[in-house]
Amino acid sequence: MIRRLQQVEQMVQNLAPGHTVENVAHSPSSRHLHVSPLAHLGFENLCEESYVTNPDVLYRLIRRDALPMARIGAPDQPVVKFRYQNYMIGNQTFSKLCSRALHPNFPILNLSGGAMHPIPMLDTALQCLRIFLESVNTDFQFFRNEEIDSLFQNYVQGQSCPSQGAYAAISMVCACASWTLHGAQNAITERLVETAMRVLPGIMMEAPDTLAVGAMLLMTTYLESTSRSSAAATLLGSVTQMMLLAGYHVATSSGALSTDQLHDSRLLSRAYVMDQRLSLRLFKSPLLTARLVVGLPDENPVDHHGVINLPEGRSVNYLRQQVLLAKIQARVYNDLRSPLPCAKGSQNHLKATSKLLSELQQWANDLPASCRPPNVAEDLPISHSLQITSLHRSYFQTIIAIHSSIFCHVPYFSDPAIRGITMKVVDECASAARNILCLSMHTEKGHQFMLDVCHDLGWSIDGLLLSIVLNRQTPGAHQDMELLKKFVASFEANKPQHDGKVVYEALTIIYKSALEALSHTNQDQDQPDPAWSRLPVPASDLQLNPPSFDDHSDNTCIY
Structure with missing residues (x-):
């Protein structure tokens, strides 16, 4: 030290x-x-x-x-x-x-000791359900409407929760309603999230079902949105294992899907999108790979969920576009940001960078003109405008991830070609950040x-x-x-x-x-x-895996 x-x-x-x-x-x-x-x-x-x-x-x-x-x-x-x-x-x-x-x-979040905070009762719970179905569940269907509605009806009639996962689902629905009304991290929202997370040990001991998976994905979404990405990644790892044990990945590779399989497939796709994003944020390997999530959500599913109709008569499927972007992000990590590419050399890194930028640009070009970054079509419902804006933010963040990847590999800076593009990289990342700021200016604060x-x-x-x-x-x-x-x-x-x-x-x-x-x-x-x-030239004898310093007690992982 x-x-x-x-x-x-x-x-x-x-x-x-x-x-x-x-x-x-x-x-x-x-x-x-x-x-x-x-x-x-x-x-x-x-x-x-x-x-x-x-x-x-x-x-x-x-x-x-x-x-x-x-x-x-x-x-x-x-x-x-x-x-x-x-x-x-x-x-x-x-x-x-x-x-x-x-x-x-x-x-x-207090997850140990003390009494459990009660979840809302009767009419309050039904009001929370209505808010949830009209806001959060329209953006992405964490729960099938009929399943979560039936659970709440039984709950307000005095029936006990059939499982720990069902209890967590009720608590997270109410937490999301509070989030919608009062914002994240207020006292009520935090208490309801605490209540849901404190039954996680019980959920782990139960057979996986869609209520438990949906509740845990909601917890992960909340943790990530409140700058707790490490905790979100840990929780996402658990729910991912539950989905794999339940065979959700098998449904994605089959042909025509039943209603239940379609919902399972969407939950796995949601986890895949979150996993790739967290892998870039935390500099860790993703859990879900292309071998497990082999397909893409349908462009026009039978229930029409997630389809955004655009003014020019075309449409896009929000989840499908998210998965397409996530697959590019997976390659960004594997080809540019993981420790392995360091042995491939700086020139291979530049080639991979160029290829991934081309793939990303092709994704943008394939979108209808009215929603091609940074355009957001006018007169769209606010939920659809937010979905388009979310896609654009992911697009610009992926640009930053690609360009800034050279700073993950110090030895590359002995190559004049790398040093020559350093300021260009800074400019490209700044340009993407400007676009993200401009997108945010159009969102209701x-x-x-x-x-x-x-x-x-x-x-x-x-x-x-x-x-x-x-x-x-x-x-x-x-x-x-x-x-x-x-x-x-x-x-x-x-x-x-x-x-x-x-x-x-x-x-x-x-x-x-x-x-x-x-x-x-x-x-x-x-x-x-x-x-x-001005930028310094690294030492010519810089090693990829040199011996550690005298301080051997520090085993901190460096990204």
């Missing part, structure tokens, strides 16, 4: 004014400390190791619930590394803002899924901050600041709903840090070739 801090301190000193980047001393990388070119631009470590296990602090958004441009370094390196960001910005604004956010009073939109922004927007800092003397940086300002200002109107949320804290830090960086533009004008605008 001490040796690592000494190396960090040496790099900080070498980046001080008067030192050029070429003078930076490079030490061999290890699987515990990756020194990427972007490490010298900042934005790598934001929190201390003590916060690794807390899914609600800023660490979980920017370092592990996000897909940063510069995911560099081990999470056990302390806040001293804020000096990178401070140097890039010009003062200690970044470190001070982050230090205040390290101890927020974010709500913590009070909508129940706006927190999910905000979480997606935190997953993508660090590239825009990096671009602003690197191009602070250009008009484009000021235009980006205006875009950020409009978005943050729109949330100020709903401050009681968003105050204290991880994503809101992170976006505020990004905005204030970028604003502070621009305020130092005049000071930088006296330095025509500042250190922060």
Whole structure:
């Protein structure tokens, strides 16, 4: 640990004014400390190791619930590394803002001890069901309407729940109704989610059924939307195993599907989409592969669920397009972001990048013109507009995942071809982040899924901050600041709903840090070739799997 801090301190000193980047001393990388070119631009470590296990602090958004441009370094390196960001910005604004956010009073799900919170009774429960069926279940059918309606009717008539999964389903339906009315992470919503999650051990001991699977997918969706992606991935792993044990993957490979098989297939497709997204966010291998999810949802299913009719007379199937994007995301991880491609070489990486960008562009070109990114057809129902917007966000996030993948493989930077495209990569990621911001500007800020939109922004927007800092003397940086300002200002109107949320804290830090960086533009004008605008060449003897440092006690996984 001490040796690592000494190396960090040496790099900080070498980046001080008067030192050029070429003078930076490079030490061999290890699987515990990756020194990427972007490490010298900042934005790598934001929190201390003590916060690794807390899914609600800023660490979980920017370092592990996000897909940063510069995911560099081990999470056990302390806040001293804020000096990178401070140097890039010009003062200690970044470190001070982050230090205040390290101890927020974010709500913590209490899953052990204490009495169970009761679920709503009678008329209140039926009102929750009506809200759920009209909002959440229209976006994606977590439960068949007739099945969940029958369960609630029996519940209000005083019958006991037939299973732990049914109890969790009732609780999650009520939680989603509260989410719709009051926003995520309010006290009522959190208590209802707690109630559902506290019966998970019982669900694990029961035979899998669609009520349990739907409830667990809802829990996963809620956790992911509230910046608890690590917990969401853990829960998704459990429900995925349940679906495989129940044979849901067999239904996807068969021909004509019965009503039950169609629902099972949709649940598996939903899990597949979430799995690929989480694998990119958390830098982990996906659980579901193309061998398990071999088909695609029908373009025009018999029940017409998920079909969006467009003004030009064409239609798209929301879930089908999600799965198509997820299959590209799976290849992005396997070909570009997993540890394995590092042995294939930088030129193969560039070829794979070009191929995946072409596939992604082909996906966009195949969409009808009225919903081709970034277009959103007018006069669509709000639910369909949100679905199109969600597809576009995934599209732009996949662009970021593809371009920024070069920063996952430090040895590639010994190749001049890689170094030559570094600034282009930053620009492409910033451009995608701008598009995501613009999409979000068209979403009603009070909508129940706006927190999910905000979480997606935190997953993508660090590239825009990096671009602003690197191009602070250009008009484009000021235009980006205006875009950020409009978005943050729109949330100020709903401050009681968003105050204290991880994503809101992170976006505020990004905005204030970028604003502070621009305020130092005049000071930088006296330095025509500042250190922060140049990238170092890695040591020629950089190893792919070098020995670890003397500190063998740290087994932290580095992504």
